[in-house]
Amino acid sequence: MQYTLKKSLGQHFLVDESVCVKILASLQEEPFTQLLEVGPGAGALTKFLLPLQNIQFKAVELDREKVDFLKLTYPSLNNSIIEADFLEVDIPFEEAFTVVGNFPYNISTQIVFKILEWKNQVPVMIGMFQKEVAERIVSKPHTKVYGILSVLVQAFYDVEYLFDVPPSSFNPPPKVNSGVIKLKRKEHFVAMKSERAFFTLVKAAFNQRRKMVRNPLKPFFDATTLQEEIFTKRAEQLTVEDFAALTFRMGS
Numbered sequence: 504m505q506y507t508l509k510k511s512l513g514q515h516f517l518v519d520e521s522v523c524v525k526i527l528a529s530l531q532e533e534p535f536t537q538l539l540e541v542g543p544g545a546g547a548l549t550k551f552l553l554p555l556q557n558i559q560f561k562a563v564e565l566d567r568e569k570v571d572f573l574k575l576t577y578p579s580l581n582n583s584i585i586e587a588d589f590l591e592v593d594i595p596f597e598e599a600f601t602v603v604g605n606f607p608y609n610i611s612t613q614i615v616f617k618i619l620e621w622k623n624q625v626p627v628m629i630g631m632f633q634k635e636v637a638e639r640i641v642s643k644p645h646t647k648v649y650g651i652l653s654v655l656v657q658a659f660y661d662v663e664y665l666f667d668v669p670p671s672s673f674n675p676p677p678k679v680n681s682g683v684i685k686l687k688r689k690e691h692f693v694a695m696k697s698e699r700a701f702f703t704l705v706k707a708a709f710n711q712r713r714k715m716v717r718n719p720l721k722p723f724f725d726a727t728t729l730q731e732e733i734f735t736k737r738a739e740q741l742t743v744e745d746f747a748a749l750t751f752r753m754g755s
Contacts, residue, residue, distance in 0.1 A: 517547040517605050517631075519672035522683075526629060527551045529665055529685055530603055533627045537596045539563065541589050541604035541614060541630075546573050548605060553577060559596070563589045589614060594621055602628040608677070611636055615656060618686070622659050628686040631668060637682030638664070649739045651709045655702065658693055658743045660686035693743055696750035704753065705746050708738040716741065723753045 517523065526548060530538075540562040543549045552560060563585045564570050570586045585592055590613050602625055606614050611632045618628050632640070635648070641662040642649040656662060665683045670676035695701045704723065711719040717734035728734075733745065 516545050516674050517672060518674045519668075520547070520551075522631075522668055522672050523548050523551045525666060526603065526631070526683060529629050529683070530601065530627075533601065533687065535599070535601040535627065537561075537598060537600035539595055539600050539602050541602060542607050543573060543584075544569055544605070546576055548603070549573065549577065549580070552603070553579060561585060561595050563587060563592055563595070565589070590617060594624060596624065599624050599626055601626065603630065605631040608633045608636075608679075612652065615640065615652065619655060619659060622688060626688045628660075629665070629683065630686075631681050631683045633677075634667065634680040634682040637684045640686075641684055644740060644742050646739065650712070651705055654705045654709075654743055654746060656686065658695070658701065658747065660688050662686055693747040695747040696753065700750040700753055701747060704750055705738075708741065708746070712738045720749075724749075725754065728752060 530552075536557065537559045538552065538555070538561070540549060540552060540560070543562045543564050544566075549562060552558075561583050562573070562580065564573065565586070565588050567586065570584055573580050573584060585595060590610060602618060604614075611630075614630070618625055631637075636652075639648045639650060639652050640656050641664045642653045663685045665685055668681040668683060670678070670680065672681075704720065707719045707723070708716045714737065715735050716738055717729050719738075720734065721729065724734075733741070733749070
């Protein structure tokens with residue numbers, strides 16, 4: 504059975520098995536009993552995940568043609584594939600589970616936000632992203648790419664950039680480089696008034712990232728508070744801890 508490439512789904516198939524071996528090695532550094540693969544496509548990585556012992560495995564794939572191909576190629580997957588849009592699926596396991604995948608680039612940022620929603624059940628995620636998205640997730644304050652994604656992820660996960668993946672590892676080769684990163688959930692989340700307040704504050708601050716945060720954050724604080732030195736900084740100069748601490752001082 505053959506399958507076709509669907510550009511509308513952002514498909515680029517991984518053909519370099521050495522990349523799969525490296526992802527598998529990183530995955531096995533952390534213990535897990537349940538594993539979810541996002542976007543298995545033609546099964547390049549799936550082939551390496553299926554032999555794992557004593558693991559309950561599920562995969563989410565939107566493309567019917569790929570689902571049929573995977574079931575034919577790997578009959579053991581028959582009851583393990585969720586044919587759906589990952590952004591719309593319900594949480595697939597009752598207990599903790601690890602997430603892995605060569606993520607479709609056109610929805611990779613939304614995938615990360617979905618993992619954040621599921622963070623209480625997802626201690627580890629290893630994913631391949633377009634390199635600039637991967638760098639944004641792991642970037643630190645005082646850098647140009649540090650932004651909303653960096654802060655929201657790093658409030659809950661320790662982040663690590665694992666390795667680059669060149670275009671030649673795929674068929675067809677994408678026009679961009681890729682990068683694999685690892686998220687490992689923090690044992691203790693930084694204290695914040697509420698996640699909603701934190702998300703609101705961070706998004707507002709980076710909305711005008713070239714300006715002092717006093718401007719975009721004006722609606723959330725009284726005039727006296729806004730005179731403090733921290734409000735003369737730009738969003739990229741504030742740490743996760745800075746943003747979290749500010750949530751306790753926001754008006755209702």
